[in-house]
Amino acid sequence: MTYIQGETGDWEMVIGLEVHAQVTSKAKLFSGAATAFGAEPNSHVSFVDAAFPGMLPVINGVCVEQAVRTGLGLKAQINPVSVFDRKNYFYADLPAGYQISQYLQPIVGKGEIVLDLPDGSSRTVGITRLHLEMDAGKSMHDQHPSKTYVDLNRSGVALMEIVSEPDMRTAEEAGAYVRKLRTILRYLGTCDGNMEEGSLRCDCNVSVRRPGQPFGTRCEIKNVNSVRFVQQAIEYEARRQIEVIEEGGTIRQETRLWDTAKGVTRSMRSKEEAHDYRYFPDPDLLPLVLDPDWIESIRTTLPELPDDKKQRFITDYKLSLYDAGVLVAEQARADFFEAVAKGRDAKLASNWVNGDFFGALNKAGKDIQDSPVSAEALGGLIDLISDNTISGRIAKEVFEEMFATGQPAAGIVEAKGLRQVTDTGAIETAIAAVMAKNADKVAEYRSGKDKLFGFFVGQVMKQTGGKANPALVNEILRAKLAAG
């Protein structure tokens, strides 16, 4: 257990998260308007989204399927009957004066997520529910000195609100939760997980307690939009609460905002000031009834999810927990690895994919789709290592060239004459030359200074321009040195 040390003893954080994930869908939840990000303000707005008189919502089947798919991916219970409710409140960017959401009967019930923690351990966090709801528009207060402008492009966009149990105990766990949820959503193709564009937003419920004691009063930090900020906000909020309690105060249940610039949370409204949303079933929409056969048919189309994939990588490819974890964090990365590893040394493939390959991509700021080196090309390079055409050290040089020019490995090796020297005669000549030049060191070696062996290897490699097969060099050199 990780506790926070206060002035008066240890404290434990209790964290639950509500993640709003934008459903990947071309059209909105209740209208046919487009959902593309970055369009001109108010260019993706139907009369339904703008709540014109007499307009009615019609549920988008794609969004329902995406919610079910997500529920299945979270190993959750799918509710055969769910109900859309109206959450009533007035705001300029909420055209109807209510948000259509799901309150008492969500589409998805209890599920779970396994967190992968930095120390290699894992921890299961319960999912309370997932429900579908529509997003509001955006109020822009910075366009005019006294007026507010409203952009309704987001109005009606489908969101999944995914609520966790209060199962997390550290900010790191909360960060791992968001990362893992994001990975699962991206595997499922139900949310692009793009936090910068607001496709994934997080409300953090934080309380503190003495270890083993009942839950304390919680505060909710609204709309945190990066994993780093989630962790910072939780860390700050827990310490703030501890300070309040240790100074004899009590925590008020309230909604708080994360101030990115100052790195603090600020009070937004207390429980007493909370809206009365007057939830009631939306009479414009019938209860959503799902056919169990349809749910099962979606289950059969689920991809292999990260936990299963990781286990398979460990079992089939004999990868370490760490390597497997890094590879499955992104489906594209895992797919790339599998393409490289096919018919090759998996450990070597994993080292190359996670090492030089991703190092180069990150440095260049490129996505795997835009990589100048394909999985096939990287495999070609690894083949040259495996059949002793080039050494691992030369391979790094070749890879850099491949990444810069997009040329295949074999061509570069040929063009630059990097083929490894396996001709024993040539190696023997080089060894003879090195030994002649370093007669004193040879004598030292022969008188027992074994450590000089590495020196001789280095000199021979230098003599051959790095192209000599290291195993052969070792073997012949050892024999020659011993032969004295």
Add this chain to the structure above:
Amino acid sequence: MTALNRLTMTEALTGLDRRDFTAVELTEAHIAAVATARPLNAFLVETPERAREMAIASDARRARGEAGLMDGLPIAIKDLFCTKDVATTAASKILQGFVPPYESTVTANLWQAGAVMLGKVNLDEFAMGSANVTSAYGPVVNPWSPGAPGAWPRRLVPGGSSGGSAAAVAARCALGATGTDTGGSIRQPAGFCGIVGIKPTYGRCSRWGIVAFASSLDQAGPMTRTVADTALMLQAMAGYDPKDSTSVNRSVPDYRAALTGDIRGLRVGIPAEYRVDGMPAEIERLWDQGVAWLRDAGAEPVAVRLPHTQYALATYYIVAPAEASSNLARYDGVRFGLRVDGDSLIEMYENTRGAGFGAEVRRRILIGTYVLSHGYYDAYYLKAQKVRTRIAEDFRAAFTACDVILTPTAPSTAFAIGERMDDPIQMYLNDVFTVPASLAGLPGLSVPAGLGADGLPLGLQLIGRPFDEETLLRVAGVIESAAAITTLPPFVA
């Protein structure tokens, strides 16, 4: 007023088909009648130019042999239906200046059938009322008001909320009109104005493009002078609409074919619970007369029980305002209609909604907000939903013993404008017979059955099984024939 204004839709179609007159002539007669009837304040917007264009197009279609179901028939549209490029107000100041860029499904269906649009007619503000006295554009006068037109000693209400529709049809300004019915808004004004009106089964007509009052209850329907015309117009209005999730995907039967006059063996349920305290004796007598006519035609009256009837009105006045409080939140001054500026967003909301909504609408928003509030939801809204279920179960049980239910439409004849205004409950009691069927989503039809001692029309209501509009029309046809009312409203007599 010409002979063309006295025709029924069925007669007018025959005349058009025989080339006795053209759609243009028929339309001109009605445009003139609309102008003459301005003292009734039935029309909020007259669209004579559009009517003439539509009539010309109709004559051309008929000449090509492509006439639709209602081709060339001039009708009025309740101003709750959004009509493309024609101002739509819901009789509220808050929609001042709102011109919809779209056409409601029901009106689009009517134009598709060839109907001609005369204009938009008055109603209670947002359809909230039973006398058409809450309109921001003034009350509608019932053409049955005694005395010389325009010099009435007592101006009577046409009922509501579809008061403009009922008055326009009764005053021979239109061959028919669209209405909407949430708790009786088609049936009660039809009763007060001596015409036929049907609230179809919930889900039969699309609600898309109709300004919403209470979404789980609102339903559009036709208002005409005869049962056959109602059958015809319902045929044109009804149908599945994928844009309305509560619309039902079920084919529309040939309603006119249902008017066989043969009701032999049909079991007509008479619910004792509808004999309410203080009901005038003449209404009770009319009800008995209706039973006698049906028995004479071979039907079998049976006593049925609807034990939760007494809770229907209270239930309705929780459910409908609750939904309305949410449906009307969109009238906030931000995107369309009236805006009264303020120094902050909240102030702008308050100014706009304070100035834009009338007293009755504000009352219902307050009631609705209250019954949905934290701490009151279970006691009011949730309880009301449970009672609503019981009321629906009552009807299901009753329909195991009968095929159709007969009741009075309203507990009185039309009263004067200004009466029953002190106590809203008195006004709400107008809907005591119509509200239960609304809560159960069942079809209800009002057919003129006689005149009261005051010479004013009285209607009988028929309630049917879900989607059994055909039986309602068939039975209503029998009552219509038996009643054989020939008296005209004083306004057109």
